[in-house]
Amino acid sequence: MIKMTKYSMYTKMIWNALLRRRSRMLIALLAVAIGATVVSGLVTIYYDVPRQMGREFRSYGANLLLTPAGDQQVMAQNLVANATALLPSDKLIGIAPYLYDRIKLNEQPFLVAGTHFQAVKKVSPYWQIRGEWPADQSEDIVIGAEVAERLEIEPGQQVTLAAAGSETEKKVKVAGILRTGGSEENFIFLDLSLLQQMLKKEGVISIAQVSITANEAELNTLTQQIGEQVPGVAPRLVKQVTQSEQTVLGKLQALVYLVTIVVLLLTLICVATTMMAVVTERRKEIGLKKALGAENRSIILEFLGEGLALGALGGLLGTILGFFFAQAVSVNVFGRMISFQPLIALLALVVSIAVTGLACLIPVKIATEVEPAIVLRGE
Amino acid sequence: MSLLELHDVSMVYGSVKALQGIDLTVEKGEWLALMGPSGSGKTTLMNIIGCMDKASTGSIVLDGVDFTDVTAGNLTMLRRDKIGLVFQQFHLIPYLTAVENLMVAQYYHSMPDEQEALLALERVGLKERARHLPSQLSGGEQQRVCIARALINYPMLILADEPTGNLDEANAKIVLEFFQQLHREGHTIIMVTHDPKVAELAERCIVLEHGRIANWKDRRVVCREEEVS
Numbered sequence: 244m245i246k247m248t249k250y251s252m253y254t255k256m257i258w259n260a261l262l263r264r265r266s267r268m269l270i271a272l273l274a275v276a277i278g279a280t281v282v283s284g285l286v287t288i289y290y291d292v293p294r295q296m297g298r299e300f301r302s303y304g305a306n307l308l309l310t311p312a313g314d315q316q317v318m319a320q321n322l323v324a325n326a327t328a329l330l331p332s333d334k335l336i337g338i339a340p341y342l343y344d345r346i347k348l349n350e351q352p353f354l355v356a357g358t359h360f361q362a363v364k365k366v367s368p369y370w371q372i373r374g375e376w377p378a379d380q381s382e383d384i385v386i387g388a389e390v391a392e393r394l395e396i397e398p399g400q401q402v403t404l405a406a407a408g409s410e411t412e413k414k415v416k417v418a419g420i421l422r423t424g425g426s427e428e429n430f431i432f433l434d435l436s437l438l439q440q441m442l443k444k445e446g447v448i449s450i451a452q453v454s455i456t457a458n459e460a461e462l463n464t465l466t467q468q469i470g471e472q473v474p475g476v477a478p479r480l481v482k483q484v485t486q487s488e489q490t491v492l493g494k495l496q497a498l499v500y501l502v503t504i505v506v507l508l509l510t511l512i513c514v515a516t517t518m519m520a521v522v523t524e525r526r527k528e529i530g531l532k533k534a535l536g537a538e539n540r541s542i543i544l545e546f547l548g549e550g551l552a553l554g555a556l557g558g559l560l561g562t563i564l565g566f567f568f569a570q571a572v573s574v575n576v577f578g579r580m581i582s583f584q585p586l587i588a589l590l591a592l593v594v595s596i597a598v599t600g601l602a603c604l605i606p607v608k609i610a611t612e613v614e615p616a617i618v619l620r621g622e
Numbered sequence: 623m624s625l626l627e628l629h630d631v632s633m634v635y636g637s638v639k640a641l642q643g644i645d646l647t648v649e650k651g652e653w654l655a656l657m658g659p660s661g662s663g664k665t666t667l668m669n670i671i672g673c674m675d676k677a678s679t680g681s682i683v684l685d686g687v688d689f690t691d692v693t694a695g696n697l698t699m700l701r702r703d704k705i706g707l708v709f710q711q712f713h714l715i716p717y718l719t720a721v722e723n724l725m726v727a728q729y730y731h732s733m734p735d736e737q738e739a740l741l742a743l744e745r746v747g748l749k750e751r752a753r754h755l756p757s758q759l760s761g762g763e764q765q766r767v768c769i770a771r772a773l774i775n776y777p778m779l780i781l782a783d784e785p786t787g788n789l790d791e792a793n794a795k796i797v798l799e800f801f802q803q804l805h806r807e808g809h810t811i812i813m814v815t816h817d818p819k820v821a822e823l824a825e826r827c828i829v830l831e832h833g834r835i836a837n838w839k840d841r842r843v844v845c846r847e848e849e850v851s
Contacts, residue, residue, distance in 0.1 A: 248733075248734075249729060249733060249734065252725060252726075252729045252734040253729075255722065256718070256722075256726065256729075259717045259718055259722070260717050262717075263716075263717035263718075263755070264716075264717050527713065528715055528716075531713045531715070532715075532726070532730065533674075533698070534672070534674060534701065534707055534713075535702070535707070535726065535727045535730050535731075535771075536698055536699070536701055536702025536703075536727075536730040536731055537698075537730045538695070538698055538730075541730065614674070614675075615674045615701070616669045616674040616675050
């Protein structure tokens, strides 16, 4: 124990300066911790916004279509399964297959679409049904609001369906009436298997609508993979949706980025001001150290050491608080939990240390200008 | 060779002449008292001798080293190696214990040695108070820590700025006994004081007025004269 290294004495001086001057250092620590909390929280949100908003955007409908390749009007249903296997399951919201054709409803021709209603609920959550959603593989149907208006049909009513060119009729119940504000209101929707059976088009579909949380670049990659690995399927992006998503996300991220920069600057000013006050109130101590023979280098190292230790402690505290801050924002705004990102925590810690170090530069410069003579002058 | 030689030293702050033409020689092992009213230039002179300020003109030689024109860095080195400082207001670092305050001086000088620092505190009768913060020590104890710190790096010259100025009579007595002991051991001491009784303990006393040496008294000469008569 007897002979202590210079390094351990240095560490002892730094820690004692921090721990035994709690009230002043607590203010500096809080300044760093609050900055680190906001930065860590915002950076977490910055990286989580695409994921969170991506899910929100999925309520606006499919962003990827699987269509028959070439001039084909239909494609085998199992091809969709092959294409689905290439999609990341954790990002996939749903796939709704559709078979389009014409059909007679109460002896009048209409456009018809066979689909899986449970999948439609996921892919097109904006569909508003007056009445009820039909169960999958039931014979109940949904009709568009335009069709219902024209034929004056209400939910629960029995109607007669007949495939074009077929004498076979089928009596089914209208479970619900669909409103979307779009072309879907002119359609009749029934279970895919039922329609395939009625049209004698078993195992084929016209299109599959895919809803997936991915950005434009990821979607482009997926499209290319499906195009290359699943012949017979031509994947297409719904440009309108993907590009709007990118624009909104870009603006949101730019906003968060800007706020992060402002908070960093404020933290910088706050820490610099606190350190400046620390230097001012310790002028005599600095003078004394110089009178005892401390070189400017030693004074710089001590104040930087204190600043960096504050940055590390405040950064650590802020990183933990920042996660809870981001969690609270995510739960309240997006209604979902976020996961802890070790890289963001590390980044927040490094940024806190760097910002505190930077904020210490001017006060440290001032500290070196203190003259040792002040200890004798009694200033 | 004298330990300290000042020749025609002057110090000017703007239009104020703080010191004018000071000639002074201090021998090794001598105890010199420096007296004078406020603003007479005592502190300025102490700062110059203590390598904390540079004189405007004149030459200063300490232990054979002329530091009239040395750089600030060299002045720091000289101060660290050759000077021990005792302050009226003690100037202990408030967040370090008594022993740590001594180790700081070792740290800037060479290498901290806790055992040696504890021995130095034992010498001033404060071994039991080694782990106490300055706020937990009395004024007299703080001053003794300050003296121990001044001695820890074996300086050639001890500069004491009114070391008993903030102490009660009992503590002042203890501190002055330490200085007498140091003097007997051969340390060279320059002490600023307002108290004639304290000045009488020194071998020589210089009185400054308006930045000049106005009067001096050499107790050794007086003693020799008394012996002759």
